[in-house]
Amino acid sequence: MGRGELALALCLLLVVVYGDDQILTLPGIGPLNFNQYAGYIDVNPSTGRNLFYWFTESQSNPASSPVVLWLNGGPGCSSLGGLFEELGPFAPQDNSTLVKNPYSWNTVANVIFLESPSGVGFSYSVDRSDYQVGDARTANDTYNFLLQFFQLYPQFSKNPFWVTGESYGGHYVPTLAQRILLGNQQNTQKINFQGFLVGNPWTDSDLDNYGAVFDWWSHALISDQTFKGLVDSCNFHMDPLQYGSDTCDQWMNVANAEMGNIDIYDIYADVCLSSNTKYQFLKYLASSDSVFSSFAKARLNMEPCEDDWLTAYLNQASVKAAIHANPSVTWVGCSDIIDYNNSDVLASMIPVYQWLLQQDITIAVYSGDIDAIVPTPGTRLWINKLNLTISDPWRPWIGSSGQVGGYTIGYKGLTFLTIRGAGHLVPGTQPQRALDFFTRLLFNKPL
Numbered sequence: 001m002g003r004g005e006l007a008l009a010l011c012l013l014l015v016v017v018y019g020d021d022q023i024l025t026l027p028g029i030g031p032l033n034f035n036q037y038a039g040y041i042d043v044n045p046s047t048g049r050n051l052f053y054w055f056t057e058s059q060s061n062p063a064s065s066p067v068v069l070w071l072n073g074g075p076g077c078s079s080l081g082g083l084f085e086e087l088g089p090f091a092p093q094d095n096s097t098l099v100k101n102p103y104s105w106n107t108v109a110n111v112i113f114l115e116s117p118s119g120v121g122f123s124y125s126v127d128r129s130d131y132q133v134g135d136a137r138t139a140n141d142t143y144n145f146l147l148q149f150f151q152l153y154p155q156f157s158k159n160p161f162w163v164t165g166e167s168y169g170g171h172y173v174p175t176l177a178q179r180i181l182l183g184n185q186q187n188t189q190k191i192n193f194q195g196f197l198v199g200n201p202w203t204d205s206d207l208d209n210y211g212a213v214f215d216w217w218s219h220a221l222i223s224d225q226t227f228k229g230l231v232d233s234c235n236f237h238m239d240p241l242q243y244g245s246d247t248c249d250q251w252m253n254v255a256n257a258e259m260g261n262i263d264i265y266d267i268y269a270d271v272c273l274s275s276n277t278k279y280q281f282l283k284y285l286a287s288s289d290s291v292f293s294s295f296a297k298a299r300l301n302m303e304p305c306e307d308d309w310l311t312a313y314l315n316q317a318s319v320k321a322a323i324h325a326n327p328s329v330t331w332v333g334c335s336d337i338i339d340y341n342n343s344d345v346l347a348s349m350i351p352v353y354q355w356l357l358q359q360d361i362t363i364a365v366y367s368g369d370i371d372a373i374v375p376t377p378g379t380r381l382w383i384n385k386l387n388l389t390i391s392d393p394w395r396p397w398i399g400s401s402g403q404v405g406g407y408t409i410g411y412k413g414l415t416f417l418t419i420r421g422a423g424h425l426v427p428g429t430q431p432q433r434a435l436d437f438f439t440r441l442l443f444n445k446p447l
Contacts (some may be wrong), residue, residue, distance in 0.1 A: 211378020
């Protein structure tokens, strides 16, 4: 076989390997200027643990652009929410059509949206016992997914690789980073891992919970008396505020009444009064034994209406066929079938950060400053607990619009920044500012 014939055979092999996952047409939108792929990778053939991914190539230069993995939180929420409602190339409308997002992160990077763990979104397992899961297996499954992904798409295996995520991504992202680095030490197949970006990350229950209550008080959502009552009576090492006493529950009910009809994920945004979709985090809290239960129940119908539009769009038979999703799986934004290890939810990630800070990677933590579920004060508290040396003092950073995009401080080994006017879902609430900081951090440009 000559060189030309060999090259042709290799090209045909690649088409066979991953060509079936290419999305040729997507209902609700016209032609796009980039390739995209979606489908399953089985990370555990013995139990049929299939993780669903959606891969959007860069609109710039795919061959040289970084590859970025995006993980939504929950635990148990779909990263397709991030694709369609935050940083992806299109967003849903109320008539099952899509509109293009000019601030998509795939304008500068190749982005993988992974539904993890199994049981989330379109991801599924033949063995339903797989839906009992925790941080270690989630990280290991995602690592195995990445090894297979780069075998399926070898043309991207040398590109710089980053991990990004938000919310319970505060656990997913650093534990995956650690797994990749350990895997690179142990395996012949290496991942060209550069670092990670994580937003409004659930990291340390004691500090994040106290930070939430402090944030409510500092944003004038609750009274001085209620703040003191919560601090004096609640146990903060819970998920996210377990009953510390009957008094704690009483003060939470007072806080709920004082805050009124607002979106806890974006306190200055109007709520969708007609929506039926439920936030999984609030849904989870409402069914749990926590002082947030009454608080959560009062807010289950207050997320943006876009959630409803996305659920309707993704469950169309034509859409499932186009993206090669299992037609028997009903997509929901956040899973109600996974049983996530609660001790992992409560575990502090500070020891993992202490290990990661000894490695040669870039670490950035960002925070939307009007989120009230995992808000900025708690994040600053756990970063301060790392006792890092300041390398770049606190200052504003300027967005591409010329306005202050937020504030930043540089430490040895870690950058922290806020995004002004952003809620919990930073790229969804401040898309231009999110693309600004993402691009600068990814390409090592100053904020």
